[in-house]
Amino acid sequence: xxxxxxxxxPKPEGDAALDKAIEEARLRGxxxxxxxxxxxxGHEAEPDLADVRARLEQAGVEFDIRQLVRGFExxxxxxxxxESSDADLIVIGLRRRTPVxxxxxxxxxxxxxxxxxxxxxxxxx
Amino acid sequence: xxxxxxxxxPKPEGDAALDKAIEEARLRGxxxxxxxxxxxxGHEAEPDLADVRARLEQAGVEFDIRQLVRGFExxxxxxxxxESSDADLIVIGLRRRTPVxxxxxxxxxxxxxxxxxxxxxxxxx
Numbered sequence: 647x648x649x650x651x652x653x654x655x656p657k658p659e660g661d662a663a664l665d666k667a668i669e670e671a672r673l674r675g676x677x678x679x680x681x682x683x684x685x686x687x688g689h690e691a692e693p694d695l696a697d698v699r700a701r702l703e704q705a706g707v708e709f710d711i712r713q714l715v716r717g718f719e720x721x722x723x724x725x726x727x728x729e730s731s732d733a734d735l736i737v738i739g740l741r742r743r744t745p746v747x748x749x750x751x752x753x754x755x756x757x758x759x760x761x762x763x764x765x766x767x768x769x770x771x
Numbered sequence: 772x773x774x775x776x777x778x779x780x781p782k783p784e785g786d787a788a789l790d791k792a793i794e795e796a797r798l799r800g801x802x803x804x805x806x807x808x809x810x811x812x813g814h815e816a817e818p819d820l821a822d823v824r825a826r827l828e829q830a831g832v833e834f835d836i837r838q839l840v841r842g843f844e845x846x847x848x849x850x851x852x853x854e855s856s857d858a859d860l861i862v863i864g865l866r867r868r869t870p871v872x873x874x875x876x877x878x879x880x881x882x883x884x885x886x887x888x889x890x891x892x893x894x895x896x
Contacts, residue, residue, distance in 0.1 A: 768893065
C-alpha cells in the first residue's frame with residue numbers, strides 16, 4: 647500500500663499541507679500518516695486534533711495520526727516516521743512570509759527536503 | 772487539462788526530476804511541460820534533448836519541451852513558465868551533496884520553492 651506522510655501544525659501552512667496530503671493520498675490510493683510533533687509537553691498546549699480527525703474521516707482515506715512528544719526537531723520526527731513507514735511521499739507546508747514580510751525557507755523545511763529518502767511536496771498556505 | 776512543469780538539466784538530478792514528472796503526469800492525466808534554461812547561447816553547449824524527447828514519447832504523455840535561452844536565472848524561467856501554463860505542480864531535482872559532501876539546498880531550488888504559485892515536488896537523484 648503506498649503511504650503519504652504529512653507534517654501537521656495547527657497553522658495555515660499546516661492546514662494547506664493536510665488538504666494537499668489528503669488529495670495526494672486519494673490520487674494514489676495511499677494510506678495517510680499525519681505527524682504532529684511537540685518539542686516539550688506542557689511548554690506548548692497539546693492542540694485538539696479533533697478537527698483534523700474529522701477532516702480525515704470525511705475525506706474517506708485510511709489514516710493514522712501520530713503525536714510525537716520528544717526532544718527531537720520536527721523535521722527529524724517527520725523524516726524518521728517517513729522512513730519507518732517506507733513512505734512514497736512527504737507533504738510539508740511552507741510559510742509564505744516571515745512576520746517582517748521576507749521570504750525565507752525555514753530550517754525545518756530545508757532539513758526535510760535534504761534528509762528525506764522520498765520525494766517531498768511543498769505547498770504554501 | 773492539468774499541467775505538470777519540470778525543470779530539466781542534463782544531470783542525475785534532472786533525470787530524476789524528469790522520471791518523477793512523467794510518473795506524476797500519468798497519475799494526474801496531465802500534460803507535461805519540460806523547461807530547460809541556458810544562461811547564454813554559446814557559453815554552454817546546447818544539450819541534445821533527443822534522449823529526453825524519446826523518453827517522453829515512450830512514456831505516452833502529452834508533452835512540450837521549452838528551451839529557454841535568456842538572461843534570467845533558471846528558477847525564474849521555471850516559475851514563469853509554470854505561471855503562464857497555470858501549472859498544478861512543478862517538479863525539481865535536488866543535488867544530494869555538493870562536491871565537498873555537504874548537504875545544502877541550492878539557491879535555484881530555494882527560489883522555486885518560495886516563488887512558485889503551485890505545489891513543488893522535490894526529488895533527489
